[in-house]
Amino acid sequence: xxxxxxxxxxxxxxxxxxxxxxxxxxxxxxxxxxxxxxxxxxxxxxxxxxxxxxxxxxxxxxxxxxxxxxxxxxxxxxxx
Numbered sequence: 001x002x003x004x005x006x007x008x009x010x011x012x013x014x015x016x017x018x019x020x021x022x023x024x025x026x027x028x029x030x031x032x033x034x035x036x037x038x039x040x041x042x043x044x045x046x047x048x049x050x051x052x053x054x055x056x057x058x059x060x061x062x063x064x065x066x067x068x069x070x071x072x073x074x075x076x077x078x079x080x
Contacts, residue, residue, distance in 0.1 A: 048054055
């Protein structure tokens with residue numbers, strides 16, 4: 001146990017001693033545009049709704065799904 005503590009102190013000291021000066025990240029200027037200008041040429045493609053495969057999709061059964069037998073048991077600790 002003491003070996004792990006001593007190794008942690010040694011590794012922590014070596015890690016701490018390697019930083020000679022604080023790292024300063026320069027602030028890069030951001031080109032600002034109005035939010036509306038960025039959506040000037042924005043288009044939604046609804047052609048997927050006209051696809052034959054999409055139109056053949058059907059819903060089977062109840063929606064939302066009924067829980068069935070597993071959802072009927074009120075007490076999970078009752079014997080089977």
